Amino acid sequence: MLLIFSIPLEQRLGIVSNGVVFLVVLATSFMIVAGTMGAKQLPKD
Amino acid sequence: MVSYPLIIIGALVIFSYLFDIVARKTKFPAVVLLLALGIGLQYPVAYFGLEVPNFTAVLPLLGTIGLILIVLEGSLELDFEREKLKMMRQSFGAALFILLVTALGITGVFYYYSGASFMQSFLNAVPFSIISSAIAIPSVAKLIKAKREFIVYESTFSDILGVLVFNFALVNEVVTVRSVMELGWQIVVILAVSVALCLLLLYVLSKLTHHVKFFLIISIILLIYGIGKMLHLPTLVIVMAFGLMLRNADLIEVKWFKKYFLYKTLDADLHQLSQLTAESAFIARTFFFLLFGFTMDVNSLLLPEVWYIGLPIIGLIFAVRFIYLRFVTKLFFPEFFIAPVALLPCCLYLAYR
Numbered sequence: 024m025l026l027i028f029s030i031p032l033e034q035r036l037g038i039v040s041n042g043v044v045f046l047v048v049l050a051t052s053f054m055i056v057a058g059t060m061g062a063k064q065l066p067k068d
Numbered sequence: 069m070v071s072y073p074l075i076i077i078g079a080l081v082i083f084s085y086l087f088d089i090v091a092r093k094t095k096f097p098a099v100v101l102l103l104a105l106g107i108g109l110q111y112p113v114a115y116f117g118l119e120v121p122n123f124t125a126v127l128p129l130l131g132t133i134g135l136i137l138i139v140l141e142g143s144l145e146l147d148f149e150r151e152k153l154k155m156m157r158q159s160f161g162a163a164l165f166i167l168l169v170t171a172l173g174i175t176g177v178f179y180y181y182s183g184a185s186f187m188q189s190f191l192n193a194v195p196f197s198i199i200s201s202a203i204a205i206p207s208v209a210k211l212i213k214a215k216r217e218f219i220v221y222e223s224t225f226s227d228i229l230g231v232l233v234f235n236f237a238l239v240n241e242v243v244t245v246r247s248v249m250e251l252g253w254q255i256v257v258i259l260a261v262s263v264a265l266c267l268l269l270l271y272v273l274s275k276l277t278h279h280v281k282f283f284l285i286i287s288i289i290l291l292i293y294g295i296g297k298m299l300h301l302p303t304l305v306i307v308m309a310f311g312l313m314l315r316n317a318d319l320i321e322v323k324w325f326k327k328y329f330l331y332k333t334l335d336a337d338l339h340q341l342s343q344l345t346a347e348s349a350f351i352a353r354t355f356f357f358l359l360f361g362f363t364m365d366v367n368s369l370l371l372p373e374v375w376y377i378g379l380p381i382i383g384l385i386f387a388v389r390f391i392y393l394r395f396v397t398k399l400f401f402p403e404f405f406i407a408p409v410a411l412l413p414c415c416l417y418l419a420y421r
Contacts, residue, residue, distance in 0.1 A: 039178070039192050039377070042368030046378035047196060051385065051408045052100045055207050058405025059097055 080105075084354035097207040099357050106361020113362075123359045130359065134352035135202045136293050136307055137286075139227070141345045142205045142220045143311025144338070148319060152217070158397045159218050163199070163225035165392050167233065170197035173384040181377055191237040196381055196409055198230030199223045203408035206353065211402070218399065219406050228304045235300040258301055262309040265292060267329065269310055270317065274331040282337075282344045314338055385409065 084102060091098040113120060174193035179186060201223035208219045232251070240247040273285055289307055296303025313320075315338065317330060368374055389407050393399050 040368065040371075040374065041365060042371055042374035043378045043381070045364050045366075045368055046374055047381055047385075047409050048103075048364075050378075050382045052097075052103065052203070054386070054405045055097050055203070055408055056100055058402035059207055059211070060094070061402060061405075 080358060081351065081354055084350070084358075088350075092210060097203075099203050099206055099353065102354060102357035103361040103364075106358040107364055107366060109358070109362055110364075110366070124363050127356065127359055127363065130352060130356045131202070132293075132297075133290065134349065134356045135227070135304070136290060137345055137349035137352055138202050138205055139224055139304055139307045140286075140289065140311050141342070141349045142201065142224060143308045144315050144342045144345060146217065146220060146312055146315060148312060148316040155214075155218055156221055158399070159221035160225050162392055162397055163222050163229055165396070166199075166388055167194075167197050167226055167229055169392075170385055170388045171233065173388065174381050177377060177380045177384070187237060187241055187243075191234070194230060194234045194237060196385070198234075198409070199226040199406070200408045201227045202353070202356075204406050207408070208402075208406060215402065218403060222403075223406075224304070224308050228302050228308070231302040231304060235302070239300065254301065258296075258303070258305050262306045265306050266310045266313045270314065270329045273314075273337060274329060274334070282341050285341065286345065286348065314341070 083105060084098070087098040087101040087105075090096065090101065112118075171190060171193045174196050175186065175190045178184060178189035178192050182189065184192075199222065201220070204219050204223035208216045211219075232255070236247070236251050269285060269288060272288070273281065276284070278284075289310065292306055293303045296306070317334060320326070385407055386404070389404055393404050397403075
């Protein structure tokens, strides 16, 4: 367990920029909009 | 000045409530509106030169609390029935396959562009392969039950499995038989601990006579989650198991369980806990997505390298999802579209930058 705590995560999570995170979040959010808007015809419970 | 923060907090919660009403009428997800409002708020703040605290420090905490409450809220609504076993198996299979194959694909993208090692690329790829239940569950809240339940199970399984795989990649520089066996052992331990803690929480709930008891239960869950997270254990399993057990306690046909854990006012308590969890999740969700939108750097989208790396990731996420849902589960619409990537990468990247 000591091994787990001693790993410097910030050194290993450094290969993706915040811009990429933003772009992916934005794109997947728009896909949800497309899916849920398109699902309008589904009847309510 | 105490009045300004109060006015801002109050106005934002009212906005969020209005977004929920808009979402109900238009099926446009409220979380996307919250994100857009957060991004939009950057401009008046910059224009008027207002001083704001550094929100990136509180965002991971807020996101984690939101995630716990949203998973608890979702699992408190899930009825366990024999007929649903197939759907549960399907959603588990979808979560596992899509997670692993997408992560391996994105690992290739990072490996190619960054030149980092395979395990480092894999570690960075896993958060992009997890379907965030914090966005998926509220987004499908208005869909019919069968569609909604698949997404609730799939996204929760994806979160749980994602945390497991991420922690595995985090502590193992190389994959060995021993490390895989340790992962298996970890899963057995967490399942056993989940059952024991669920029984304990149910027992505590049945014995509490104080008029404030649900916040105590939620606090115990937060405490357990925090300790589990410190030990890199996927304690989201406990949150989901507790919600499922509470919701379906009357279906457990075991004498000693009925004797010691079921009590007269369980249904009323369940109703109140569901209500309280839903309202708390609403507040946590509101501020998480607003602040998340507020901290997003829109200008970063102008950098070409963001598109070189981002577009293959988006393509992979939906290609793998399309293949699995279309040909294996035979479910497609609207499940294919519900693949939000948000909470985990943001929390991880913001927390460790």
